[in-house]
Amino acid sequence: MTEHTIKTNHGRNAALLSILPGIGQFYNKQYLKGIIFLILTASFFIAFTDTLSWGFWGLLTLGEIPNLDHSIFLLIDGIIALIVTALGLVIYAFNIYDALSNGRKRDEGRKLNSVKEQYHNLLDSGFPYLMISPGFFLLVFVVIFPILFVILLSFTNYDLYHSPPAKLVDWIGVQNFIDIFKLDLWRETFIGVFGWTIVWTFGATTLQVALGIFLAILVNQKDLKGKAIIRTVLILPWAVPSFISILIFSGMFNESFGVINRTLLDAIGIGAIPWMTEEGWTRLALIFIQSWLGFPFIFAMTTGVLQSIPDELYEAATVDGASMLQKFRKITLPLVLFATAPIIITQYTFNFNNFNVIFLFNGGGPALPGQNAGGSDILISWIYKLTMTSAQYGKAAAITMILSLIVISIALWQFKQTKSFKEEDMM
Amino acid sequence: MSMKKNKIVRLTVSYLIIAFVVLIVIYPLLWVIGSSFNPGQSLSGSKMFPENPTLDHYRYLFDMEESNYVKWYLNSLKISVMTMILTVITVSLTAYSFSRYRFVGRKNGLLTFLILQMIPNFAALIAIFVLATRTGLIDTHLGLILVYVGGQIPMNTWLMKGYLDTIPKELDESARMDGASHFRVFFQIIMPLAKPIVAVVALFSFIAPFGDFILARIILRTDEKFTMAVGLYEMVAKQFGNEFTKFAAGSVLIAIPIAILFLFFQKYFVSGLTAGGTKG
Numbered sequence: 001m002t003e004h005t006i007k008t009n010h011g012r013n014a015a016l017l018s019i020l021p022g023i024g025q026f027y028n029k030q031y032l033k034g035i036i037f038l039i040l041t042a043s044f045f046i047a048f049t050d051t052l053s054w055g056f057w058g059l060l061t062l063g064e065i066p067n068l069d070h071s072i073f074l075l076i077d078g079i080i081a082l083i084v085t086a087l088g089l090v091i092y093a094f095n096i097y098d099a100l101s102n103g104r105k106r107d108e109g110r111k112l113n114s115v116k117e118q119y120h121n122l123l124d125s126g127f128p129y130l131m132i133s134p135g136f137f138l139l140v141f142v143v144i145f146p147i148l149f150v151i152l153l154s155f156t157n158y159d160l161y162h163s164p165p166a167k168l169v170d171w172i173g174v175q176n177f178i179d180i181f182k183l184d185l186w187r188e189t190f191i192g193v194f195g196w197t198i199v200w201t202f203g204a205t206t207l208q209v210a211l212g213i214f215l216a217i218l219v220n221q222k223d224l225k226g227k228a229i230i231r232t233v234l235i236l237p238w239a240v241p242s243f244i245s246i247l248i249f250s251g252m253f254n255e256s257f258g259v260i261n262r263t264l265l266d267a268i269g270i271g272a273i274p275w276m277t278e279e280g281w282t283r284l285a286l287i288f289i290q291s292w293l294g295f296p297f298i299f300a301m302t303t304g305v306l307q308s309i310p311d312e313l314y315e316a317a318t319v320d321g322a323s324m325l326q327k328f329r330k331i332t333l334p335l336v337l338f339a340t341a342p343i344i345i346t347q348y349t350f351n352f353n354n355f356n357v358i359f360l361f362n363g364g365g366p367a368l369p370g371q372n373a374g375g376s377d378i379l380i381s382w383i384y385k386l387t388m389t390s391a392q393y394g395k396a397a398a399i400t401m402i403l404s405l406i407v408i409s410i411a412l413w414q415f416k417q418t419k420s421f422k423e424e425d426m427m
Numbered sequence: 428m429s430m431k432k433n434k435i436v437r438l439t440v441s442y443l444i445i446a447f448v449v450l451i452v453i454y455p456l457l458w459v460i461g462s463s464f465n466p467g468q469s470l471s472g473s474k475m476f477p478e479n480p481t482l483d484h485y486r487y488l489f490d491m492e493e494s495n496y497v498k499w500y501l502n503s504l505k506i507s508v509m510t511m512i513l514t515v516i517t518v519s520l521t522a523y524s525f526s527r528y529r530f531v532g533r534k535n536g537l538l539t540f541l542i543l544q545m546i547p548n549f550a551a552l553i554a555i556f557v558l559a560t561r562t563g564l565i566d567t568h569l570g571l572i573l574v575y576v577g578g579q580i581p582m583n584t585w586l587m588k589g590y591l592d593t594i595p596k597e598l599d600e601s602a603r604m605d606g607a608s609h610f611r612v613f614f615q616i617i618m619p620l621a622k623p624i625v626a627v628v629a630l631f632s633f634i635a636p637f638g639d640f641i642l643a644r645i646i647l648r649t650d651e652k653f654t655m656a657v658g659l660y661e662m663v664a665k666q667f668g669n670e671f672t673k674f675a676a677g678s679v680l681i682a683i684p685i686a687i688l689f690l691f692f693q694k695y696f697v698s699g700l701t702a703g704g705t706k707g
Contacts, residue, residue, distance in 0.1 A: 142577030
């Protein structure tokens with residue numbers, strides 16, 4: 001092999017011939033494989049020609065005759081055509097790659113695999129793909145497909161006035177994005193909602209994290225009695241399904257009948273507080289509720305970490321004359337934060353999209369004048385309203401894209417920080 | 428002397444803070460249990476300790492002719508169990524491939540999963556709604572289950588892959604040497620060792636549909652097909668407060684089994700999440 005100089009050009013020839021799938025394999029004298037590729041190609045075109053031409057026509061035009069062409073269905077068919085094309089291209093690329101690598105083998109004077117070996121090879125290298133395929137197909141249809149749909153939808157004018165089948169939907173480029181930042185109503189709503197989303201994410205999450213860590217350390221004190229029962233009780237808000245707790249709170253905070261205004265505040269001589277009708281109070285209540293819902297999770301995690309810190313660490317610190325505060329700042333806190341950091345970050349992304357608490361407590365309300373979102377709406381609940389109540393599909397899709405870009409950048413940044421991302425083998 | 432005094436002060440303050448937090452934690456829960464035994468219908472009259480407690484609301488919920496509560500309960504149970512089974516199967520298969528095989532597209536696949544787990548799939552709710560309408564899966568449990576399973580795959584695959592990575596590769600390599608097939612290695616060597624993480628994934632995927640509101644709300648349209656979350660929401664939202672005591676009874680019946688299940692398996696949740704968190 002080392003002495004062998006390459007004189008032939010089988011690799012290049014086979015790859016070029018493979019522009020028509022299968023011919024390159026014939027050239028390499030792998031007839032069975034060549035036939036399979038030919039049949040695959042032929043059946044691909046026979047089966048999908050109609051789907052593809054129809055799909056791409058629909059994708060480009062979004063229909064031409066109202067009442068007959070349903071723009072949104074055409075969009076769906078178009079996306080299916082895109083996915084089918086992508087799959088076809090992958091097989092096509094594999095065909096060329098296969099012809100090229102086998103041709104190279106011949107150039108180097110190596111023997112090609114026999115049919116039987118090819119079969120075993122296929123089984124071995126195909127196995128992971130076989131295993132992944134069920135999950136992969138499901139992902140394509142319920143996750144990837146919707147994402148493509150939203151991306152495309154954000155460039156259309158699909159709304160109440162352009163609703164198929166009576167009306168057609170049209171491509172309008174980046175007009176939705178321009179509108180959101182240019183038109184007063186949209187810009188002000190967007191800025192308002194976005195600002196509150198940020199305040200909400202940081203306020204509620206930081207509070208629940210701080211409370212969880214604080215209580216875990218408090219309960220973990222050695223000479224404190226009844227740890228087991230206290231821990232069980234403190235975990236209850238996590239154990240009860242959150243939609244139930246939120247609906248319960250929504251009843252308790254009810255302005256005229258709720259137990260908070262009628263009994264608790266009455267008892268300490270404070271008048272009724274407009275929890276549901278005044279923006280500021282709703283937001284305050286929401287942050288309180290989310291802290292109630294979220295702290296047990298952090299509490300449980302931190303407790304786990306605390307129990308794994310060896311006592312010797314503290315004993316050594318005591319011998320060296322460290323005070324309680326010093327021990328906390330130099331030993332406990334760094335260890336806890338280090339171990340729970342990834343979880344804490346996911347809590348922030350979770351609250352950023354915490355639809356349930358916002359929607360179930362007060363429906364994103366109270367309504368505000370001059371805005372098309374409620375006073376406690378965060379981006380995700382605003383998107384829900386735009387979609388389900390005001391039928392502003394195009395705009396909602398554009399906002400979804402903005403939201404996804406934010407989340408993705410944070411996610412990528414976070415995982416760049418974690419160690420496993422850099423380890424070649426882990427990825 | 429002062430050490431001892433110090434300790435007493437510290438413990439007293441600790442107990443006081445804990446007592447206060449415990450009060451805030453259990454007050455809403457006790458209040459809803461109390462409300463469920465209240466004779467009246469509405470929010471306004473409900474008291475934590477009703478003078479003449481009644482079981483009427485519970486009877487109402489179990490009266491199949493008047494209320495769909497039992498149906499919602501069964502729907503939720505069915506959807507959760509199906510989601511759990513399908514998730515465990517697909518996630519085990521994908522996680523095993525990602526952990527054990529080096530194939531073209533692996534790295535990009537993992538990265539895609541990483542990003543997908545960050546965007547909740549209801550962000551694309553318009554798409555899910557339109558797609559379900561187009562395929563006729565709107566208002567069916569099958570549609571909802573498929574959406575749940577698809578949404579569960581990315582995060583749980585990472586979780587399980589992290590665990591499988593810790594099982595030594597020599598085990599399956601030597602089995603392969605001895606002539607065991609790919610499937611045999613998977614079923615007879617890896618899966619038995621991966622039981623703890625399978626349990627965690629099963630728990631997560633069972634609990635998640637119970638807590639979901641938004642997807643069920645988008646896909647399910649008729650009263651008989653509702654899940655617990657949508658049904659109970661409709662109950663309070665329709666005329667706020669007027670059916671509050673019935674809602675309270677319904678909440679108690681669903682919250683207690685879930686909470687018991689949860690407390691029972693709590694330590695697995697914690698271990699599963701920290702394992703996935705630090706390795707993912």
